[in-house]
Amino acid sequence: xxxxxxxxxxxxxxxxxxxxxxxxxxxxxxxxxxxxxxxxxxxxxxxxxxxxxxxxxxxxxxxxxxxxxxxxxxxxxxxxxxxxxxxxxxxxxxxxxxxxxxxxxxxxxxxxxxxxxxxxxxxxxxxxxxxxxxxxxxxxxxxxxxxxxxxxxxxxxxxxxxxxxxxxxxxxxxxxxxxxxxxxxxxxxxxxxxxxxxxxxxxxxxxxxxxxxxxxxxxxxxxxxxxxxxxxxxxxxxxxxxxxxxxxxxxxxxxxxxxxxxxxxxxxxxxxxxxxxxxxxxxxxxxxxxxxxxxxxxxxxxxxxxxxxxxxxxxxxxxxxxxxxxxxxxxxxxxxxxxxxxxxxxxxxxxxxxxxxxxxxxxxxxxxxxxxxxxxxxxxxxxxxxxxxxxxxxxxxxxxx
Amino acid sequence: xxxxxxxxxxxxxxxxxxxxxxxxxxxxxxxxxxxxxxxxxxxxxxxxxxxxxxxxxxxxxxxxxxxxxxxxxxxxxxxxxxxxxxxxxxxxxxxxxxxxxxxxxxxxxxxxxxxxxxxxxxxxxxxxxxxxxxxxxxxxxxxxxxxxxxxxxxxxxxxxxxxxxxxxxxxxxxxxxxxxxxxxxxxxxxxxxxxxxxxxxxxxxxxxxxxxxxxxxxxxxxxxxxxxxxxxxxxxxxxxxxxxxxxxxxxxxxxxxxxxxxxxxxxxxxxxxxxxxxxxxxxxxxxxxxxxxxxxxxxxxxxxxxxxxxxxxxxxxxxxxxxxxxxxxxxxxxxxxxxxxxxxxxxxxxxxxxxxxxxxxxxxxxxxxxxxxxxxx
Numbered sequence: 001x002x003x004x005x006x007x008x009x010x011x012x013x014x015x016x017x018x019x020x021x022x023x024x025x026x027x028x029x030x031x032x033x034x035x036x037x038x039x040x041x042x043x044x045x046x047x048x049x050x051x052x053x054x055x056x057x058x059x060x061x062x063x064x065x066x067x068x069x070x071x072x073x074x075x076x077x078x079x080x081x082x083x084x085x086x087x088x089x090x091x092x093x094x095x096x097x098x099x100x101x102x103x104x105x106x107x108x109x110x111x112x113x114x115x116x117x118x119x120x121x122x123x124x125x126x127x128x129x130x131x132x133x134x135x136x137x138x139x140x141x142x143x144x145x146x147x148x149x150x151x152x153x154x155x156x157x158x159x160x161x162x163x164x165x166x167x168x169x170x171x172x173x174x175x176x177x178x179x180x181x182x183x184x185x186x187x188x189x190x191x192x193x194x195x196x197x198x199x200x201x202x203x204x205x206x207x208x209x210x211x212x213x214x215x216x217x218x219x220x221x222x223x224x225x226x227x228x229x230x231x232x233x234x235x236x237x238x239x240x241x242x243x244x245x246x247x248x249x250x251x252x253x254x255x256x257x258x259x260x261x262x263x264x265x266x267x268x269x270x271x272x273x274x275x276x277x278x279x280x281x282x283x284x285x286x287x288x289x290x291x292x293x294x295x296x297x298x299x300x301x302x303x304x305x306x307x308x309x310x311x312x313x314x315x316x317x318x319x320x321x322x323x324x325x326x327x328x329x330x331x332x333x334x335x336x337x338x339x340x341x342x343x344x345x346x347x348x349x350x351x352x353x354x355x356x357x358x359x360x361x362x363x364x365x366x367x368x369x370x371x372x373x374x375x376x377x378x379x380x381x382x383x384x385x386x387x388x389x390x391x392x393x394x395x396x397x398x399x400x401x
Numbered sequence: 402x403x404x405x406x407x408x409x410x411x412x413x414x415x416x417x418x419x420x421x422x423x424x425x426x427x428x429x430x431x432x433x434x435x436x437x438x439x440x441x442x443x444x445x446x447x448x449x450x451x452x453x454x455x456x457x458x459x460x461x462x463x464x465x466x467x468x469x470x471x472x473x474x475x476x477x478x479x480x481x482x483x484x485x486x487x488x489x490x491x492x493x494x495x496x497x498x499x500x501x502x503x504x505x506x507x508x509x510x511x512x513x514x515x516x517x518x519x520x521x522x523x524x525x526x527x528x529x530x531x532x533x534x535x536x537x538x539x540x541x542x543x544x545x546x547x548x549x550x551x552x553x554x555x556x557x558x559x560x561x562x563x564x565x566x567x568x569x570x571x572x573x574x575x576x577x578x579x580x581x582x583x584x585x586x587x588x589x590x591x592x593x594x595x596x597x598x599x600x601x602x603x604x605x606x607x608x609x610x611x612x613x614x615x616x617x618x619x620x621x622x623x624x625x626x627x628x629x630x631x632x633x634x635x636x637x638x639x640x641x642x643x644x645x646x647x648x649x650x651x652x653x654x655x656x657x658x659x660x661x662x663x664x665x666x667x668x669x670x671x672x673x674x675x676x677x678x679x680x681x682x683x684x685x686x687x688x689x690x691x692x693x694x695x696x697x698x699x700x701x702x703x704x705x706x707x708x709x710x711x712x713x714x715x716x717x718x719x720x721x722x723x724x725x726x727x728x729x730x731x732x733x734x735x736x737x738x739x740x741x742x743x744x745x746x747x748x749x750x751x752x753x754x755x756x757x758x759x760x761x762x763x764x765x766x767x768x769x770x771x772x773x774x775x776x777x778x
């Protein structure tokens with residue numbers, strides 16, 4: 001047993017703090033889930049992405065030949081955790097490119113695809129911004145039920161259908177899309193393929209969906225005879241389901257440090273707030289109920305921290321964590337929900353003040369978390385889906401559905 | 402960073418698991434709940450042979466010279482098997498303070514017989530309030546010019562009725578803060594004026610009320626200096642709390658495993674009940690609780706072993722242990738259905754032990770308060 005970080009990781013943490021001090025001064029706080037919302041936030045986000053790339057941090061875990069640093073999982077953990085804690089935007093650039101497209105292409109993309117798409121992601125350029133189109137109106141948790149068709153005609157696929165909940169589509173240059181290439185396949189998991197879609201292709205209609213926080217993250221995508229060159233097929237035709245399973249695993253491991261870092265910052269801000277607010281002749285921080293609630297939240301965050309250490313440690317040994325990532329996602333959702341709830345109870349009536357308002361408390365961060373946590377808990381698989389994965393892969397329970 | 406135990410710890414773990422499964426099946430655990438002694442002297446002798454009693458003692462006291470983390474590993478296994486007996490009180494609550502604060506003479510006199518299995522110890526700390534608070538200590542000792550004379554009443558003293566020696570926390574000065582003016586005395590359990598009564602607990606785990614009436618203790622029979630009692634207790638509590646949490650983590654792991662096996666085996670509606678999502682998600686919540694607890698305990702143990710300030714992490718582990726032990730047992734029982742509510746089923750043995758761990762060395766409120774202070778509130 002040894003839970004110490006190396007000198008390299010500790011140094012990295014210090015550098016990231018210095019970067020945050022230099023780059024974020026004066027700019028309002030935006031969390032990772034709204035950076036593609038307002039135009040001014042997105043512009044700032046992309047500026048920071050480029051700077052993160054220049055620092056060598058943006059895709060640090062990638063091999064050097066693909067614009068990474070070959071950084072260890074522990075360095076990456078420290079980077080994600082500290083950047084989230086500091087509120088540095090631009091670390092995910094709309095999530096997909098950095099989150100899974102790059103690594104998936106390294107794993108099962110063609111040499112040509114790697115050369116064409118990976119460098120712009122690693123460089124933090126607008127050309128490296130991707131969205132991911134998996135969900136459809138009738139394919140949510142039952143993701144294998146996708147119906148969007150791509151029929152091969154000569155050296156092109158012709159796309160028709162609809163995607164929904166496509167985050168960042170309005171900012172993305174490319175789309176990582178799952179489509180049905182063999183409508184006659186026996187099992188619905190068979191006959192799915194992965195394609196790279198140029199978002200400038202004719203026949204794509206993007207319709208914004210505004211979430212209840214008032215932020216434009218989601219979109220609906222409609223495809224009307226959209227042409228995709230066959231060279232844009234990723235991996236093997238009709239084997240997309242299996243590629244996707246790997247690609248989803250890339251997504252999940254960073255969830256605990258990302259939201260853990262952000263939540264730790266919010267908890268600290270709430271603690272600070274309770275020390276400043278006077279009530280009943282003393283500060284709120286002296287109230288036993290407030291102390292009790294915040295201690296419970298701190299304990300949950302500490303548990304989440306251990307989960308993010310554990311998954312990182314397993315990755316550092318070359319393991320591919322599956323159930324651990326699902327467990328972390330579900331636990332993370334619980335932690336954020338409780339923190340948002342406790343936080344709003346503490347700031348009281350002010351928790352309903354718009355997060356951008358001059359009257360917002362704690363820089364609107366409690367309200368921001370409160371407005372965002374329900375969405376976060378659904379993105380990347382609902383809690384129920386995550387728990388099904390843990391039940392099946394870790395506890396060896398029979399599939400329920 | 403490394404979450405794994407080292408080779409020696411893994412060996413200890415395997416050895417302990419094999420030994421306890423064979424020597425202390427649950428039928429024996431249940432028998433011992435109504436046994437007058439509450440422990441099995443034969444099994445105790447074998448544990449002595451395995452070197453468990455003196456695991457962390459230096460070799461000069463017939464110890465093995467292993468370190469604290471090794472003891473954590475052993476406690477997890479003992480907890481997994483809910484092994485009855487005075488191991489925790491002897492090793493965690495009494496040996497640890499003697500090792501740190503005892504004089505050379507005291508160590509030679511007391512530790513060697515413990516390692517050799519010839520002496521059982523317990524700590525008479527808690528009083529009528531049942532709480533772990535310095536302010537609640539009213540047992541007192543006055544110096545009569547020759548000896549200290551101890552008077553007072555202690556509650557929930559584990560296995561005091563079979564102990565050879567007791568450590569007794571007494572107030573030796575009234576003035577000052579609640580933590581000052583306390584002294585820890587060594588008292589012979591069979592000495593004049595010491596009266597034991599077994600408290601009938603839901604776990605049948607040998608907790609006693611001990612009354613002291615004009616009990617004599619020599620001036621030299623203190624662990625630590627006069628007035629340093631709370632300092633000694635705090636040092637002990639840091640380590641013993643982690644060990645108690647390790648015991649709980651092992652117990653929770655066992656409850657999870659038996660429930661998981663039951664859910665796969667038990668058929669209703671022509672299917673194993675583990676195929677129903679309501680059951681699956683409950684089991685996943687149990688797993689998340691148990692893994693979270695294990696990691697927090699290991700983290701606190703490791704922090705302590707590095708010499709870093711570990712109080713916050715210890716309190717996090719204990720608050721978590723209290724919470725998780727209860728919830729895992731309750732959910733486990735619910736998944737088992739009516740069979741889980743019987744005296745014959747093992748899961749109830751765990752459930753009935755939840756409260757004994759929960760209120761030992763600080764309840765959840767006390768540790769949450771320490772966490773609150775630790776995060777700047």
